[in-house]
Amino acid sequence: MASVPSLASTVQQRLADALSAALPEAGMADPSPRPSGWGDPMLRRSDRADFQANGILALAKKLKGNPRELAVKVVDAIPANDVVKDIEVSGPGFLNITITDKAITETLAARAADDRLGVPFAADAGTTVIDYAQPNVAKEMHVGHLRSAVIGDAMVQILEFTGEKVVRRHHIGDWGTQFGMLIQYLIEHPHELDHKEGDAAPEVSGEEAMSNLNRLYKASRALFDSDEEFKERARRRVVDLQSGDEQTLALWQRFVDESKIYFYSVFEKLDMEIRDPDIVGESGYNDMLDETCRILEESGVAVRSEGALCVFFDDVKGPDGNPVPLIVKKSNGGYGYAATDLSAIRNRVQTLDANTLLYVVDARQSLHFKMVFETARRAGWLNEKVKAHQLAFGTVLGKDGKPFKTREGETVRLVDLLDEAIDRATAVVREKAEKVGLTEQEIVENGRYVGIGAVKYADLSTSAVRDYKFDLDQMVSLNGDTSVYLQYAYARIQSIKRKAGDRSPLAHPELPLAPAERALGLHLDQFGEVLAEVASSYEPHKLAAYLYQLASHLTTFYDQCHVLSADNAPEVVENRLFLVDVTGRTLHRGMALLGIRTPERL
Numbered sequence: 057m058a059s060v061p062s063l064a065s066t067v068q069q070r071l072a073d074a075l076s077a078a079l080p081e082a083g084m085a086d087p088s089p090r091p092s093g094w095g096d097p098m099l100r101r102s103d104r105a106d107f108q109a110n111g112i113l114a115l116a117k118k119l120k121g122n123p124r125e126l127a128v129k130v131v132d133a134i135p136a137n138d139v140v141k142d143i144e145v146s147g148p149g150f151l152n153i154t155i156t157d158k159a160i161t162e163t164l165a166a167r168a169a170d171d172r173l174g175v176p177f178a179a180d181a182g183t184t185v186i187d188y189a190q191p192n193v194a195k196e197m198h199v200g201h202l203r204s205a206v207i208g209d210a211m212v213q214i215l216e217f218t219g220e221k222v223v224r225r226h227h228i229g230d231w232g233t234q235f236g237m238l239i240q241y242l243i244e245h246p247h248e249l250d251h252k253e254g255d256a257a258p259e260v261s262g263e264e265a266m267s268n269l270n271r272l273y274k275a276s277r278a279l280f281d282s283d284e285e286f287k288e289r290a291r292r293r294v295v296d297l298q299s300g301d302e303q304t305l306a307l308w309q310r311f312v313d314e315s316k317i318y319f320y321s322v323f324e325k326l327d328m329e330i331r332d333p334d335i336v337g338e339s340g341y342n343d344m345l346d347e348t349c350r351i352l353e354e355s356g357v358a359v360r361s362e363g364a365l366c367v368f369f370d371d372v373k374g375p376d377g378n379p380v381p382l383i384v385k386k387s388n389g390g391y392g393y394a395a396t397d398l399s400a401i402r403n404r405v406q407t408l409d410a411n412t413l414l415y416v417v418d419a420r421q422s423l424h425f426k427m428v429f430e431t432a433r434r435a436g437w438l439n440e441k442v443k444a445h446q447l448a449f450g451t452v453l454g455k456d457g458k459p460f461k462t463r464e465g466e467t468v469r470l471v472d473l474l475d476e477a478i479d480r481a482t483a484v485v486r487e488k489a490e491k492v493g494l495t496e497q498e499i500v501e502n503g504r505y506v507g508i509g510a511v512k513y514a515d516l517s518t519s520a521v522r523d524y525k526f527d528l529d530q531m532v533s534l535n536g537d538t539s540v541y542l543q544y545a546y547a548r549i550q551s552i553k554r555k556a557g558d559r560s561p562l563a564h565p566e567l568p569l570a571p572a573e574r575a576l577g578l579h580l581d582q583f584g585e586v587l588a589e590v591a592s593s594y595e596p597h598k599l600a601a602y603l604y605q606l607a608s609h610l611t612t613f614y615d616q617c618h619v620l621s622a623d624n625a626p627e628v629v630e631n632r633l634f635l636v637d638v639t640g641r642t643l644h645r646g647m648a649l650l651g652i653r654t655p656e657r658l
């Protein structure tokens with residue numbers, strides 16, 4: 057599979073060559089062409105060029121030369137070629153560059169020849185361990201868990217596509233003192249988690265599993281709060297759990313298993329693949345906790361303070377001005393969330409050979425990660441070669457702008473939310489179903505893809521750190537920056553291809569392009585660069601924005617260029633079908649990287 061350099065990088069290369077020919081003393085200065093103008097089809101083309109290079113200004117400053125004179129020298133040094141159609145010096149020394157139509161079509165044709173659409177693999181690929189989709193055992197999942205799963209899954213797909221080795225870790229909350237209470241209750245009420253009597257492999261639905269767990273949680277909590285003796289037994293049960301008592305561990309495992317039934321049902325509804333070996337919860341690091349603390353204490357990174365083992369930071373202080381430490385080991389000897397995360401870092405760096413640790417976690421945990429990462433740096437587990445980054449996301453708000461809750465003030469059940477999205481989407485799909493000729497089965501399937509796509513896209517299309525409003529009406533709207541708009545754009549392409557009959561997509565580089573065709577072609581050419589940018593900045597919303605712009609370019613193209621019109625010469629039809637085809641494949645690939653399906657007919 058050949059990777060195809062973008063037109064921007066081809067131009068960049070031409071300019072760099074010309075620069076070093078014209079001014080050997082300049083070394084390899086970067087003339088940096090930036091896409092300009094063609095991002096917006098409303099602009100008059102005569103006003104703007106395809107690219108503008110401004111690097112000469114800085115260079116002239118460095119060489120103490122006149123920028124315009126320098127620019128002219130560079131332009132003169134560019135040999136005649138069939139990529140750059142026009143290059144002119146403008147303003148104080150910018151270069152405005154226009155690409156030939158031929159180069160646009162030829163580059164796209166090279167992309168189209170390849171399943172990866174010519175997108176290169178990253179030159180500096182390494183191993184990223186990504187921590188995402190980490191719900192908690194015996195607890196209902198909430199919208200925050202949804203965000204981590206959706207954003208994390210998109211990052212996994214994008215990183216893998218660019219050639220990164222990705223190890224997934226679902227750091228589920230499966231350890232802690234609350235299990236003492238739950239397990240003790242189960243010991244005293246042994247049949248509470250039993251599935252249908254006599255059933256060898258009982259089929260429990262995710263919802264049943266969760267309602268079992270909820271019931272048990274409530275009942276044990278009530279007892280814990282009202283019965284001092286039960287409370288004491290529950291406390292002792294925590295000690296049994298921590299010391300690895302077999303019966304206690306077996307019951308703990310039942311809670312984990314029951315919860316996984318529920319987790320998997322939610323992930324399946326989300327159309328997301330979560331694999332069992334990748335679920336390494338907090339308990340998975342228990343064996344490392346002692347050693348982690350010993351290393352931190354012996355190296356002086358952590359110190360004893362009021363009986364606890366703590367790490368201090370100059371810039372982390374409480375409201376009273378006193379330092380707030382990261383507590384690695386509590387004064388009662390117990391380990392908490394931080395010790396587990398520090399042990400997980402050691403494991404991911406030393407055993408999984410990670411170069412990058414990526415955490416898709418709520419922004420409200422940012423201070424925790426800041427302290428954990430700094431501790432790991434002081435301990436030498438993180439360094440120049442191994443970096444950690446929190447892809448922090450904001451809170452999901454209701455339409456009223458307050459944290460998302462039900463009318464009764466309770467946390468919204470994720471499953472209800474997804475079902476509602478699917479219902480709304482199915483209604484939208486049904487409205488057009490007759491015209492498109494969809495079967496009932498297709499309506500149901502598309503309803504799922506559109507509904508789940510809507511939820512994912514809403515999450516992925518705004519910058520992750522920002523809070524966002526969960527507004528189902530907006531999410532399934534056909535107009536605007538929604539997944540269903542993109543899904544319709546794709547389905548329309550497929551429909552045109554079906555209508556084309558025996559006329560096939562075929563590139564004709566010799567044909568002149570209309571402005572809307574150029575704009576579309578130049579945008580398509582950027583796909584690889586956008587992916588590289590998203591893979592390094594961890595900003596999937598930039599891919600969403602790119603795809604939305606692509607669909608907008610397509611709409612303008614349809615308005616201005618008829619594809620299957622009888623007035624078109626056969627090669628014009630073929631070339632336009634070709635443009636439409638590459639657009640469809642780019643949309644399909646881009647949406648898949650975001651975890652969103654693109655039905656063929658909608």
Ligand code: ARG
Nearest residue numbers: 187190191192227228229417
């Ligand atoms: N289970 C945690 C929660 O629900 C998220 C875990 C994030 N990952 C981590 N390595 N701490 O908030």
